[in-house]
Amino acid sequence: MELFEAIRRRHSYRGPMSSEPVSREDLRQIVQAGMQAPSGRNAQTTEFVMIDDVGILAQLHALHPANKAMQQAPAMIACLVDRSPEKTYEGYDFQLEDCAAAVENMLLAITALGYASVWIDGWLRLQNREAVVAQLLRLPAGKKVQVLLPVGRPEEVWPQKERRPFNERAWFNSYRPDAPSCPEGD
Ligand SMILES: Cc1cc2nc3c(=O)[nH]c(=O)nc-3n(C[C@H](O)[C@H](O)[C@H](O)COP(=O)(O)O)c2cc1C
Numbered sequence: 276m277e278l279f280e281a282i283r284r285r286h287s288y289r290g291p292m293s294s295e296p297v298s299r300e301d302l303r304q305i306v307q308a309g310m311q312a313p314s315g316r317n318a319q320t321t322e323f324v325m326i327d328d329v330g331i332l333a334q335l336h337a338l339h340p341a342n343k344a345m346q347q348a349p350a351m352i353a354c355l356v357d358r359s360p361e362k363t364y365e366g367y368d369f370q371l372e373d374c375a376a377a378v379e380n381m382l383l384a385i386t387a388l389g390y391a392s393v394w395i396d397g398w399l400r401l402q403n404r405e406a407v408v409a410q411l412l413r414l415p416a417g418k419k420v421q422v423l424l425p426v427g428r429p430e431e432v433w434p435q436k437e438r439r440p441f442n443e444r445a446w447f448n449s450y451r452p453d454a455p456s457c458p459e460g461d
Pocket residue numbers: 285286287288289342393394395396397398399435436
């Protein structure tokens with residue numbers, strides 16, 4: 276699939292998934308796309324666990340009653356970051372940015388291969404869910420799951436979400452150049 280088509284077609288999918296397995300070759304290709312993403316100081320901080328073990332999947336499926344994709348996905352990818360990230364640049368760390376770049380690359384690869392997914396992140400932050408998933412994946416104490424991606428063939432067609440109009444979000448050379456400027460002294 277052509278890049279801009281994958282960008283246009285990618286969307287969050289939370290519907291039913293086919294039980295058809297995702298091949299390890301496809302999982303590797305998806306994660307390789309994540310590894311190709313840029314990272315602050317090229318620190319390549321994000322690590323990945325590809326999950327296709329039916330026993331582990333069954334336990335993950337049981338965790339999210341509101342999301343069919345999370346209940347049925349025949350594979351998942353967990354994106355890991357450090358609980359105490361190393362400051363790689365002048366006191367700053369970029370591991371969340373690194374992880375986000377990797378996730379978007381993987382979502383595009385997932386779309387290009389005809390699979391569906393959804394960026395599961397906020398959900399992990401509540402009710403100790405991240406710790407439960409970390410334990411299932413036998414993560415060491417210093418690592419945490421930042422994002423989970425269920426991966427599988429979608430069984431429904433889901434619409435794209437509307438985006439705000441281009442001209443309301445982007446401008447050339449200055450911010451909202453057509454807006455009336457603030458009177459001086461205000
Ligand atoms: C940082 C981040 C966290 C997200 N966390 C969740 C989540 O926990 N659960 C979920 O169902 N979707 C989650 N999403 C998906 C967003 O809801 C989704 O991207 C947004 O509604 C736009 O829809 P689209 O992906 O179909 O374009 C998250 C997305 C991002 C970028």
